[in-house]
Amino acid sequence: MTSFPVRLAPLIGAVALAGFAHAQTAPQYAELPSETPAEFRAPDAGFNYVKRTVMIPMRDGTKLNTIIIVPKGVQNAPILLTRTPYDASSLVNHADSADLETILTGYDNAADVIAGEGYIRVVQDVRGKYGSEGDYVMNRPLHGPLNPTPVDHSTDTYDTIEWLTKNVPETNGRVGIIGISYDGFLPLMALVNPHPALKVAVPMNPMVDGWKGDDWFHNGAFRQINMSYMLEQVVTRANTAKWPVTNYDDYDMYLRAGSAGALGRERGLEQSGFWNKVVAHPAYDAFWQQQAMDTILARQPVTVPTLLVHSYWDAEDIYGAVAVWKAIKPHDTENKVFLSLGPWSHGGAIGDGATLGALKFGSDTALYWRQQVLKPFLARYLKGDERVPAIPTVTAFETGTNKWRSLPAWPSGAVEPVALRLAANQKAQLGGAADAKGYDEYVSDPAKPVPFRQRPIPPYGYDEAKGQTWPRWLVDDQREASGRTDVATFVSDLLTAPVKISGEPVAHLVASTSGTDSDWVVKLIDVYPDQVGSQPALGGYQLMVAGDIFRGRYREGFDKPKALAPNKALAYRIELPTANHVFLPGHRIMVQVQSSWFPLYDRNPQTFVPNIFFAQPGDYRKATQRIYHSSYVELPLVKAAQ
Incomplete structure (x- = not known):
């Protein structure tokens, strides 16, 4: 760098100051007016609805962004509310259209029922997301030990309903709340100290227990596939931060990273308060x-x-709805609690329900549900139309036979637990005596974990155009796993009569590991005949009817992680998701047992460490796994026809 002589510095400074003064007094450029209006008011002539956007104040002064859509000409109409962390404006702007049903087509909107029945549609951003003020907390807990503030989703819903009933002149003062997933968790929150004007709640595929069986863990095994969601949902108000895709195959990305904790640090997740709580x-x-x-x-x-x-094949929240049913139905003395079970993926009840992956159901099951269950339910309880007959207590689609069943309870019928034994020679045997001595054996290698679906595994997402088929992976053909040497497989003889199950299968596994920790995955599978004339692609198909994972360290209590005794046969009880299925004659029943389901769940190092998020490369070791023939899957067998 060239330096000026010291004696020239004052002169240079004076010149600079003179130039600055000249710049301040020189004429300014003429102003060029912006072509963007301060506020654009879209003409709505010819529209069959009126849209209003308001900021509704909560009891602590925080204002929540709320979009109100009123069908033109309605009076004394009920309100159907959805609260969401997923951008209220996007939920009611699925197309530029003058037609109400068209703009509602998409996530969380049973558009044909909402638009066709004249409901006032209201969608609101929860506090801290998108257009709403306040701080965002994932699944914000109720006021109490985890939330010292006076506000939560229960109070926010109450305050929202209070404002709507007083400030929407077209309403009859009756409000319902509906939503899917996180938006399905929010109607459950609304049931805690509900507003008197709340007349109906429809929690669809709700988040209920993030540890036992919904989004974050299943029986202690961490669902690391959701790490991208955790980052994108929490670290910015409008989900502007994106999870980088570094590999074509997610299997490679997660395996390269090592532990979930290491990947979290690599991606900056420690900046998220929720991630730090999970870890x-x-x-x-x-x-x-x-x-x-x-x-x-x-x-x-x-x-x-x-x-x-x-939904029977819900890849996100397969635990929640049935868990709530079991918890609250015994106290339902006035028959106000109803249950629907359908052959769908996550949120599939608002879409096309004729198919799911390779499965064809012979009718649009979702359309049937919306028209025959949701529509009369809302009409009776939200419109207050008692002329509409009450829906059955339980409406359950029966897979295998592809029939809807109207039931008085769930499970219903003469259900008898029957043991499907994991017997010698890789046989699955209905009933009979247990073999207390024999076992099947495999080696589980964390360096080569069992993929949860056929590779390459696309990133977590919902964009079919990008190959993101995540929502339907639970109906993938399981032959990819049954051919591996690190998966124990047990198959029944050819069925000569139908076998119907209704309820939760329970795996009673007796197993040992040469390590000090282990995961156990159990899958109940319907094996199709080698040839299916009506649909050749289903020849020999292995359809998972129910499956789940269990982290061995929690064998003695979910709150008490404990190392496993090496090479000792230990008993595990693993509850599988609810099914309502008929294994048809000519089919077989299969059970698969394995010790990884990757990268859906993080790898168990198979060496006990205090916290698997912080497992080191040297902790991941091969283990010899034994599945003893005293193991069985308890099937909720329906003896009497319904």
């Missing part, structure tokens, strides 16, 4: 227990008519 609470401690909505709602009878909606 700090790998066991089912008070943090998770106090947020479990089934436990919360079981404390008092539900006073609002509630329709719980469950």
